[in-house]
Amino acid sequence: AQSVTQLGSHVSVSEGALVLLRCNYSSSVPPYLFWYVQYPNQGLQLLLKYTSAATLVKGINGFEAEFKKSETSFHLTKPSAHMRDAAEYFCAVSSMANQAGTALIFGKGTTLSVSS
Amino acid sequence: ETGVTQSPTHLIKTRGQQVTLRCSSQSGHNTVSWYQQALGQGPQFIFQYYREEENGRGNFPPRFSGLQFPNYSSELNVNALELDDSALYLCASTSARDRASNEQFFGPGTRLTVL
Numbered sequence: 001a002q003s004v005t006q007l008g009s010h011v012s013v014s015e016g017a018l019v020l021l022r023c024n025y026s027s028s029v030p031p032y033l034f035w036y037v038q039y040p041n042q043g044l045q046l047l048l049k050y051t052s053a054a055t056l057v058k059g060i061n062g063f064e065a066e067f068k069k070s071e072t073s074f075h076l077t078k079p080s081a082h083m084r085d086a087a088e089y090f091c092a093v094s095s096m097a098n099q100a101g102t103a104l105i106f107g108k109g110t111t112l113s114v115s116s
Numbered sequence: 117e118t119g120v121t122q123s124p125t126h127l128i129k130t131r132g133q134q135v136t137l138r139c140s141s142q143s144g145h146n147t148v149s150w151y152q153q154a155l156g157q158g159p160q161f162i163f164q165y166y167r168e169e170e171n172g173r174g175n176f177p178p179r180f181s182g183l184q185f186p187n188y189s190s191e192l193n194v195n196a197l198e199l200d201d202s203a204l205y206l207c208a209s210t211s212a213r214d215r216a217s218n219e220q221f222f223g224p225g226t227r228l229t230v231l
Contacts, residue, residue, distance in 0.1 A: 004158075032217050043120070043206055043222040044159070051217045090158050094218040102218040103149065103172060104208075106158030 002027045002093045006107035014115050019063075019078040021110045023091030026072065032094035033074045034104065035065055039087045047089075050074060061085070086114045118143055120209050120223035128229045129197050137192040137226045139207030147171070147210040148190040149220060150182060154203045165190055194228075202230045 007022040025031055032051050036044040048059025055067045065076045074091060088111050092104040121140045129135050141148050147166045151159035161174035165184035179195040188209070194201055204227050208220035 034219070036222070043224040044208075046219065046221070049217065049219055092158075102215070103161035103164065103174060104151075104159070104218065104220060105161070108158050109156075 002031065002105050004091050004093050004105055004107035006089075006091050006110050008110055009108065010111045010113070012113040012115065013081045015083055016080050019076070019081045019085065019112065021076040021089050021091075021112065023065075023074045023076065023107060024072050025074060025091070025093045027093055033065075033067060034092040034094070035059065035063070035074075035076050036090045036092060036106075037087050038090065038109075044090065047076070081112075081114045083114050083116065086112055088112075120145075120207055120221055122205075122207050122223040122226050124226060125224070126227045126229075128231065130231050131197055131199060133197050134193065134195045135197060135228060137194075137205050137207075137228070139190045139192070139209075139223060141188045141190070141207075141209035142211075142221050145209035145211045145221070146188050147212075147215060148184055148188065149208045149210070150190070150192045151206040151208065152176070152201075152203045153206055153225070154200075159206055162192070197230045199230050202228060204228075 003026045005024045034049045035047040048057045050067045058064045063078045088109050090109045091107045123138045149164040150162040153159040163173040164171045168184045181193045183191045204225040206225045207223045
């Protein structure tokens, strides 16, 4: 079975500071990995995805993530936080659901707060 | 290009009732997945529909059922509502091109409250 662990349910940074959100995954097969962002009362928006093409993945809004197989990690970073980055962030791994079809397995999420 | 849309946005039901939630997939997307997101939690996979057939199911009881129509839109039906069914229900669609990588595009969700 596949699973995702997001370390730290809440991360607080100052505007302009480095953002680091941690994600570790468990998978018996090469995974597809995703980071989604959710703003209050909204659905999920895809930030970036890893599909084995390159270990360093660049996404929208200045975010990037690095796939490290040896550490089973896919941490999300942004060099300089903006107030508008305050949201809930979810890491997800792609899984084969039952005998066919594919589900996304999500972590519990990390709330990012940005202070001025 | 129209994104994933869901209706209604909010819904209040009482325990034991039945509810139907609707989803229109993004243009050209033929796969629809449904997720339940309880407050403070990550989304949990309910099931997926592809070519009008259920194509995978998570750990949800049979009272959660669905449909996909020829235009790829979908419905989620929940019978005999329980208090724990209160959650945000998210619909996501995937294009034929993205099926291999399972990139899913999410709608805004339907907030269901069961009293």
